[in-house]
Amino acid sequence: MSPLDYLLVALRVAFGAFVPLCFVAVLVWMERRGAAFFQDRAGPNRCNIFGFRAAGLIQNLSDAVKLVFKEDIVPGHIPHKFYFILAPVLVFVTALISFSVIPFADTLVLGENSYVMQAIPLDIGILWFLACAGFSVYGIILAGWSSHNKYGILGGLRAAAQVISYEIPMGLALVSLLVVYGTVNLNEIARFQGQLLFGMIPAWGVILQPLGVILFIVAAFAETNRTPFDLAEGESEIVAGYHVEYSSMKFALFFMGEYVAMFVSSAIIITLFFGGYQIPWLATETLVAYAKPVALVLLVLLPVANYFFTGWIRRNNTSHYYRPNDPRVREANIYIRCFWILTGIVEIILLGLLLADTAPETIRIFVALLQMATFLLKTVAMCFVYVWVRWTLPRFRYDQLQKLGWQTMLPLSLVNIFVTSAVVVALS
Amino acid sequence: MLSQWLFYGFATLAVVGALGLILSRHPMNGAMCFVITLISQAGLYALLSASLLFALQLIVYAGAIMSLILFIIMFLNIQPADLPQETGRWGFLIGGSLAVVPIGLLLLKIVRSLPAGETTIIGNGFGHVKSVGLVLFRDWLLPFEIVSILLLVALVGAIVLAGKKETIQ
Amino acid sequence: MMSAKIKTIERQGVSYDQRLFLIEVFKGMRVTFGHFFRNLLDNSKLYVRHYPEVKPEITPRWRGRHRLTTHEDGTVKCVACFMCQTNCPSHCISITAGERNDGRSEKLPVRFDIDLLECIYCGYCVEACPMDAIRMDTGIFSVVTADRQSVVMGLDKLLATPGAFTEEDYKKRGL
Numbered sequence: 200m201s202p203l204d205y206l207l208v209a210l211r212v213a214f215g216a217f218v219p220l221c222f223v224a225v226l227v228w229m230e231r232r233g234a235a236f237f238q239d240r241a242g243p244n245r246c247n248i249f250g251f252r253a254a255g256l257i258q259n260l261s262d263a264v265k266l267v268f269k270e271d272i273v274p275g276h277i278p279h280k281f282y283f284i285l286a287p288v289l290v291f292v293t294a295l296i297s298f299s300v301i302p303f304a305d306t307l308v309l310g311e312n313s314y315v316m317q318a319i320p321l322d323i324g325i326l327w328f329l330a331c332a333g334f335s336v337y338g339i340i341l342a343g344w345s346s347h348n349k350y351g352i353l354g355g356l357r358a359a360a361q362v363i364s365y366e367i368p369m370g371l372a373l374v375s376l377l378v379v380y381g382t383v384n385l386n387e388i389a390r391f392q393g394q395l396l397f398g399m400i401p402a403w404g405v406i407l408q409p410l411g412v413i414l415f416i417v418a419a420f421a422e423t424n425r426t427p428f429d430l431a432e433g434e435s436e437i438v439a440g441y442h443v444e445y446s447s448m449k450f451a452l453f454f455m456g457e458y459v460a461m462f463v464s465s466a467i468i469i470t471l472f473f474g475g476y477q478i479p480w481l482a483t484e485t486l487v488a489y490a491k492p493v494a495l496v497l498l499v500l501l502p503v504a505n506y507f508f509t510g511w512i513r514r515n516n517t518s519h520y521y522r523p524n525d526p527r528v529r530e531a532n533i534y535i536r537c538f539w540i541l542t543g544i545v546e547i548i549l550l551g552l553l554l555a556d557t558a559p560e561t562i563r564i565f566v567a568l569l570q571m572a573t574f575l576l577k578t579v580a581m582c583f584v585y586v587w588v589r590w591t592l593p594r595f596r597y598d599q600l601q602k603l604g605w606q607t608m609l610p611l612s613l614v615n616i617f618v619t620s621a622v623v624v625a626l627s
Numbered sequence: 628m629l630s631q632w633l634f635y636g637f638a639t640l641a642v643v644g645a646l647g648l649i650l651s652r653h654p655m656n657g658a659m660c661f662v663i664t665l666i667s668q669a670g671l672y673a674l675l676s677a678s679l680l681f682a683l684q685l686i687v688y689a690g691a692i693m694s695l696i697l698f699i700i701m702f703l704n705i706q707p708a709d710l711p712q713e714t715g716r717w718g719f720l721i722g723g724s725l726a727v728v729p730i731g732l733l734l735l736k737i738v739r740s741l742p743a744g745e746t747t748i749i750g751n752g753f754g755h756v757k758s759v760g761l762v763l764f765r766d767w768l769l770p771f772e773i774v775s776i777l778l779l780v781a782l783v784g785a786i787v788l789a790g791k792k793e794t795i796q
Numbered sequence: 797m798m799s800a801k802i803k804t805i806e807r808q809g810v811s812y813d814q815r816l817f818l819i820e821v822f823k824g825m826r827v828t829f830g831h832f833f834r835n836l837l838d839n840s841k842l843y844v845r846h847y848p849e850v851k852p853e854i855t856p857r858w859r860g861r862h863r864l865t866t867h868e869d870g871t872v873k874c875v876a877c878f879m880c881q882t883n884c885p886s887h888c889i890s891i892t893a894g895e896r897n898d899g900r901s902e903k904l905p906v907r908f909d910i911d912l913l914e915c916i917y918c919g920y921c922v923e924a925c926p927m928d929a930i931r932m933d934t935g936i937f938s939v940v941t942a943d944r945q946s947v948v949m950g951l952d953k954l955l956a957t958p959g960a961f962t963e964e965d966y967k968k969r970g971l
Contacts, residue, residue, distance in 0.1 A: 236835040237828045239843040278707075279655065322755070326682035333690020337662070340694060344655070344701040352701065359698050363691070383756050413818065511837075519840045520850045591828040592821065 207307070207314045215299045215318020218575070223458045224259045225579070230458075230586050231255065237590040250526050251533075254516075266454075269447035274347075277444070282345040287445065287452035290338030294459040297331030300324050301466045302386040304476050304570040305483040309560050315386060316567065324385040325373060328467055329366070332422055335460065336362045339424075339431070342453070343441035354440020357597060358424055358431030364604045365428075369418035371612035372411045375619040376471060379407050389475030393482030401479045404472035410615045412472045414608055419464040421604070424457065426589040430597055465581035466574075473577055476570035483566060490562045491553055493569070498549045505542045509535040630674050637674070640667040650720075652710060654700050658693065665689040677754035854935040856961045856969040859919045861936040862910055864954040865929055867900070872955065873929035876903040880921035880930055888914035889921060908954060912939050912947040935960030 232255055235242025243258035251257070277283050299318035307314045321327055336359050343355015380388045394402040405412045421428040432440035442453045469475060478486065486493065516531035552565060595603070640663055647660030669684040763771055813819050835842055845852060854860065865873045876893035894906035921930050934957045941947050959966065 233832065236832045236839075236842075239831055239835060239841075241839065241842050241844050241846075279653075282655070282659070321678070323678050323682045326679070326686065326756075330682055330685035330690055333686055333694065336690070336694040337697065340697045340701055344697075352704070355701060356698070359694065359701070363694060363698070366691070515839045518846070518849070520846050522849065587825060587829065587832070591825050 203309070204312070204314075211314070211316060212318050214303060214571075216295065218303075219295055219298050219459045219462050220455075222462045222579075222582075223455045224256065224263075226458045226462060226582055226586075227259050227262075228254075228256050229579075229583065230589070231258070233583065233586040234590050237587070250530055252530070263451070266447055266451040271447040271449065274444055277345060277347050279345045282341045283444075284449070286338045286342035286345060287442075287449045287456070288338075289341065290335055290456035291452045291459065293331045293334040293338065294456045294463060297328050298459070298463045298466065300327045300385055301463070301470055302389055302475060303574045304567040305390065306386065307567050308563055316571075317386065322384045324383045324388070325377070325467075325471070326383055328463075329370060329373075332362075332366065332369075335422075335456075338456070339441055342445070346441065346444040348444050350437040350439070350443045351441050353437045354431045354433075354443070357433075357437075358441060361421055361424070361428060361431065361600060361604075364601060365418045365421035365608075368414055368604060368608035368612045369422060371609070371616060372414040372418060373471075375612070375616045376404060376408055376411050376415070378616070378619050378623050379404070385470050385475070389470055389477060390483070392474040393477045395480070401474055401477070403474045403479075408472070408615070408619070410611065411619075414612050414615065415471065416468060417603075417608065419468060420585070420588065421600075423460045423464050423585075425461060425585055427592040427595050428600060429589075430594050430600065433594060461582060461585050462578065465585065466578045469574070469577045469581055473581070475577075476574040478569065478573050483570070486566045486569065487559075487562055490565055494549050494552050494565070498546060498553065501542055501545060501549075505538055509538055512538075634671065634674055637667040637670040640664075641671070652713075653707075654705055655697070658696050658700055662689055662693050665693060675754070677759075679754060679756045679759045854937070854960065856933060856965045858935070858937070859917050859922075859932040860960075861912070861934045861939060861957065862915075862921070862930055862932050862949065862954060863934050863957040863959060864908065864951070865931055865959075866955065871898055871900065872904055872951075873927045874905050874908065875901040875927055875929070876905045877926065879924040879926060883920045883924040885918060885920060886914045886916050888912070888916075905951060908951040910949045910954065912949060913944060931959060931966070933959045933961055933966055 232242040234240075243255040244252060246252060246255070246258040246261050248257055248260075273280055273283060296319075300321050300323075302315070302317045304316040307316055339358040339362070340355055343351045343353075343358070346352070346355075377383060380391050382388060382391075388404075392401065392403050396402045396406065400406060420426075424431050430436075432442070442450055445453060477483075481489070481493070512531050512534055516527050516534065518525050518527050552561070644660045644662075644664030644667065648657045648664065651657045651660060665684065665688045669681050669689065672684055673681040808814060867873055875896075876891055878891055878893075881889040881891050888911045890907070890909045890911075891905050892907035893903045896902055896904040917932070919932055922932055936957070939947060
């Protein structure tokens, strides 16, 4: 193995491990500010370091510091302390490793070598995700059971029953999808979605499998225990469900696990149904061929976008009451300067790409970076849908939840399989 | 070389998990030990490059079935007082293992008489989803369907048994 | 006899498109997204008061921290009749009476303590007072301290706090 191989392995693993972790902070922030804006509130906007509030991101930092330094309590009434400590670890780790098979860019071809852009180069793809989703139930069951607490057990029971019963429609929705794609490998699935239908529409899963999308997204919401399926932690009835007894970093692991799971299932939804890392109408080879025009378009669009973005910052990052010498305006000016500097750096890089005589490897790396950015953008948009749904829909009642799973989604997904298979057989 | 060490690791873990299943007193410990066995079996499958079997072992056995068993253990909420008093448990264990020794020796002999085989991957795409699916639905279609009907019968039977109480009263 | 006004509310969730859930879900999501988008574009439209900087407007009817009123010559109006202390449901007032020599009445309070941690701000003391000596019109609604002792308001503190409203506004509060 050459040094380049090692470097790429390190980069891929780092992407697979750190991106979900970093996005925990982004998602928590998005959840809070999003929730506030959905409800016409302001959300966390006071926490600051030297007056820099970073749009409320500093609040996450202070919460993290609080959780790290809180006393870590293992209640004395718990007989099985090992499982009590194991449970949050399981929840977090299974959520994190299920990200490792998701491709975040097309296979990178550098000279003769090609590198699969996912953290673990497994070709069982979606099956790995299902396996990890199955394992996350252990964490919940063990947490609920080992807490030795009524609410904990009730929450654990609810969560486990829900996850187990929604795995079935999820798996069946996947079956019809796999019939369409003819592969379980996520990279091949994403590459399939780079094609065009009738020469104009991107062949995304959402167009090929409209029913499958709805079934899968609903099942994914249930799998991640998010509203409207979050009755495992229904705070009005069972306090907080399976993490009643947890404190400090063990609670933080549950909390982070939830957001990592949300990020990962968004990434899976994106990869299966919304083209993964594909930029619509620009499949990898097209993108490689037209890299310079794309760079030129970016070169022009980026300052324009930044102009509007900084204008938005200037309008919104002020105190909306009389305040002499408003420090928020000063803060906004610094942000705006930072964003212009960032834009300038990216512009210089793009200009270099345009003017210099570039090797095919450089173009490939540029395309891979573009695809990574697309992937992250799409995933964050899907995460926003999670937040959006959470602050729109009320919680299900438990029997309604099971009824929806078994009496509506299971037959629908079976019908979907039959129809899809019939169409695929008829067309081939 | 690495795969050999991995094999030893997984094999040891599988045996330790199986022993834990038999020896541990609390059902939750037993179930968790069994999960370890199932996962290390999945690891063994992966070493044999049977990737579909590896995934199915994780999804079906370790993921679904064992989590249902854990679920039921949680439902029953077994306290230490509910567990049976196992007096003379070690005597039974030693006696039982002594009784199994001849069979073990026989097995060892069989294993030793096996011809030394090279472990190489058979063909391209061995153990992948496509090849296993082709074999399953082309060569073994009838047994596959019979097994699925067997499972269906078991499922229907379970539902009938579960629903019977209401019809009696 | 007046006939009761009957309004029949159409029952939701029975028609087929409502039972399908998804359409209604998307309708609801459109509503929430409208709020989100409006606030994202211009966060001055948030329905919030930027509290510690922008204080809420207090009306004369609002029951804030207590104060003791005085006559024009600065002497305390309270005659230590113990009406407020007797009436207080949370027993937060404790008065010690003393002899009064200025000719206005026979007694005056030498100690008048209100424990604000006990007080439930019900205003019964104000209603019970025959002399209009205790009022809750200071407009102070935030009582925060680090120790328990400093929330016990003594006679001097109660007398020192001015009212937040003019006499006419206070009279017009309509109780």
